Amino acid sequence: MTEFSISKIPTPGAMAVDFEERVNFERLRSYRLQRTKAALDSSSLGAMLCFDVNNIRYTTATAIGEWARDKFTRYSMLTRTGEPWVWDFGSAVRHHRMYAPWLAADHNLPGMNGLRGGIPPDVGLFERCAKEIKGILVDEGVADLPLGVDVIELPLLAALQAEGLKVEDCQQVMLSAREIKSPDEISLLSMACAMVDGAFQLISEELKPGIKENQLVGLVSKRLYDLGSDDVEAVNAISGERCNPHPHNFTDRIIRPGDQAFFDIIQSFNGYRTCYYRTMNVGRATPSQHDAYTQAREWIDTVIAQIHPGASSNDIALAFPKAEEFGFSSELEAFGLQFCHGLGLGLHERPIISRLNSLSHPMEIKVGMVFAVETYCPASDGVSAARIEEEVVVTESGPKIITLFPAEELFIANKY
DSSP, rough: OOHHHHHHOOOOOSSSOOOSSSOHHHHHHHHHHHHHHHHHHHHSSEEEEEHHHHHHHHHHHOOOOOGGGGGGOOOEEEESSSSOOOEEOOOOOHHHHHHHHTTTTGGGEEOOOOTTSSSSSSHHHHHHHHHHHHHHHHTOOTTTOOOOEEEOOOOHHHHHHHHOOOEEEOOHHHHHHSOOOOOHHHHHHHHHHHHHHHHHHHHHHHHOOBBHHHHHHHHHHHHHHTTSSOOOOEEEEEEGGGSOOOOOOOOOBOOOOEEEEEEEEEEETTTTTHHHHEEEEESOOHHHOOOOHHHHHHHHHHHHOOOOOOOBBBHHHSHHHGGGGGGGSSSSTTTTEEEEOOOOOSSSEEEOTTTTTTTTTTBBTTTTTTEEEEEEEEEEESEEEEEEEEEEEEEEEEEEEESSSSSOOEEEEEEO
């Protein structure tokens, strides 16, 4: 893969224009499909049936929004010998036949398995689905090979098995395909970060005594949608005594002078997600709060310094502090506070790096991986805490950070 540098990770405008090369979506679709086919060919599977919306989008370049994420009503399939199939929700079939010409019209079909039990299984929709899938597998010559499935409702699993199909897991195959990002994917991830840069600027201006956590969430959500976000999945807003322990949510707590506050902004642009923490203080900060931030920054810098092609995730995990060093009894209890996780169409892709899993099951870091590095440090005052997260692209020359809102020192918002 071509080496990436900051100058080669552009953040272009969202519009398509004729006067400069931006994201090439035809190239993006082709890259993702070829990665999926290669991963399938390297596996023991004859086909992959996907209900995970990220896998569907990666393979077919179709999506109908966040609504579909937990419905299990859209699904796709790719066989070793054919092109992608997608089963859509109602009129979305006609829409995609009109506007998604990269899919063969006869490979875009209506599908409905009951909306997670809303239509009872005894209606027979699962059996209809299983027979249709079995017919395609027979036609494409792979019915005798295992059928991979990422996530599935139990009645459909039973129906597929009743058709004589051997069902195995394909999530690992799909995550292998999605592991290395193309230049277009990296550009989209960088553009998503730019939107969050702007959201943190808004927070820095509005973080004043009297505003509430949920009000900030509302303002940030609007700013992100104004900038072009297609899904604001979550904005964690945590302030004051809620910082320690980290609750991973937001409330209607009123911001007060001197509060330490941290925010995680999880959203996507063209499906490509951010996970991007920043910590700020309101007006002023105590020595304890400064110390916590300094320690968190030291930890994250130490970890990032270990990231380079060929590195082992084991060595990166060892650079994180042990759970006991920041007040937890086990790595399981502390999970999510000191770790790395891949980013792409999904929030948690490969690699997942932590002391919980990486010391016994290391993996190689490769050029083209993109992941977030997270750290957390509680303050000695017992209530405050600092949280920092950087997104990095692995290049031939090491990590390139694409989260650019200032984080070298503790940011004091509206200082007085």
